[in-house]
Amino acid sequence: MSCFRLENVSYRYDKSPVLQGIDLRLEPGEILGLFGHNGAGKTTSIKLILGLMQPTQGTVSVLGGHAGDPQVTQHIGYLPENVMFYPQLTGREILSHFARLKGASLRQVPELLKQVGLDDAMDARTKTYSKGMRQRLGLAQALLGKPKLLMLDEPTVGLDPVATADLYRLLRELRDEGTGIVLCSHVLPGVEPYIDRAAILTEGSLQAVGDLTALRRQANMPVTLSLDPANSISALERVIDKASTSSGLMIKTDNGRLRVDVQPREKMALLKAVMASGEVADISIHQPSLEDIYVHFIGSGGLAHRGGNQ
Numbered sequence: 001m002s003c004f005r006l007e008n009v010s011y012r013y014d015k016s017p018v019l020q021g022i023d024l025r026l027e028p029g030e031i032l033g034l035f036g037h038n039g040a041g042k043t044t045s046i047k048l049i050l051g052l053m054q055p056t057q058g059t060v061s062v063l064g065g066h067a068g069d070p071q072v073t074q075h076i077g078y079l080p081e082n083v084m085f086y087p088q089l090t091g092r093e094i095l096s097h098f099a100r101l102k103g104a105s106l107r108q109v110p111e112l113l114k115q116v117g118l119d120d121a122m123d124a125r126t127k128t129y130s131k132g133m134r135q136r137l138g139l140a141q142a143l144l145g146k147p148k149l150l151m152l153d154e155p156t157v158g159l160d161p162v163a164t165a166d167l168y169r170l171l172r173e174l175r176d177e178g179t180g181i182v183l184c185s186h187v188l189p190g191v192e193p194y195i196d197r198a199a200i201l202t203e204g205s206l207q208a209v210g211d212l213t214a215l216r217r218q219a220n221m222p223v224t225l226s227l228d229p230a231n232s233i234s235a236l237e238r239v240i241d242k243a244s245t246s247s248g249l250m251i252k253t254d255n256g257r258l259r260v261d262v263q264p265r266e267k268m269a270l271l272k273a274v275m276a277s278g279e280v281a282d283i284s285i286h287q288p289s290l291e292d293i294y295v296h297f298i299g300s301g302g303l304a305h306r307g308g309n310q
């Protein structure tokens with residue numbers, strides 16, 4: 001049973017279309033990164049999965065049922081983009097309140113607060129919490145009742161790098177226990193090792209979906225080889241010129257090394273020729289990162305939408 005399936009889903013607020021023909025699914029035990037610029041439609045997609053709104057076209061099924069059904073919703077954990085809590089209550093009081101609302105065991109409350117690193121602060125009023133602490137309390141709230149589907153909207157906003165890495169590690173543990181997780185973000189640095197698949201949304205349309213290998217293949221972006229000459233840069237450059245089948249191979253010198261941008265399909269032939277020449281002392285290979293792939297798919301039009309939370 002899939003955690004959710006969106007089939008040919010479109011949505012419009014009033015007249016303007018916000019999502020168009022989205023096909024997307026999430027399986028148990030998987031972390032999907034949903035990436036897109038500000039206003040791309042990430043939160044709208046989440047609201048449709050939560051059943052807060054109905055699609056104007058297409059179908060949304062969640063955990064084998066209908067989005068919004070109480071039997072389905074009780075198995076969903078959701079961390080909204082901007083978490084706000086009553087400032088006079090303590091973390092423990094707030095989480096206990098949400099546990100009662102959700103019908104989750106109160107025993108979970110101190111356990112979860114400990115899990116998100118708030119064990120020392122659970123009896124302090126939330127008005128004394130930092131932004132990162134409020135975010136962790138929001139995460140604990142989302143984890144109440146051990147959800148089968150966890151949806152996190154910009155979960156790393158307000159977290160420092162160590163807390164961000166802790167969050168990703170926690171998500172990986174939950175994933176390994178079978179939870180399906182959606183991570184919505186426009187903050188890409190650091191997320192790459194923790195997601196199984198990425199979906200890139202621009203202007204309400206999915207540009208690409210897949211694991212990093214599939215996205216790299218689809219993007220067909222050049223791979224950068226960084227080469228240390230064994231003898232001289234000019235001799236190494238001649239080898240590359242001769243071996244290259246494509247015209248206009250990008251070659252740059254960089255601190256006594258050569259940087260060569262090569263198409264993926266030509267990489268192995270070029271490497272073999274360079275190795276056989278005896279003109280190279282060392283090689284490093286840089287594949288396009290998730291950020292490179294994201295920028296490739298959203299294009300300069302998408303970049304113009306990006307906000308300041310990078």
Ligand SMILES: Nc1ncnc2c1ncn2[C@@H]1O[C@H](COP(=O)(O)OP(=O)(O)OP(=O)(O)O)[C@@H](O)[C@H]1O
Nearest residue numbers: 013018036037038039040041042043044045081186
């Ligand atoms: N209640 C609403 N009424 C009208 N338009 C809306 C409403 N909510 C969102 N929109 C519009 O829908 C589009 C998608 O918004 P959405 O919040 O889904 O984007 P997002 O990808 O989550 O953006 P961000 O990264 O900034 O949170 C935007 O153009 C936004 O202005």
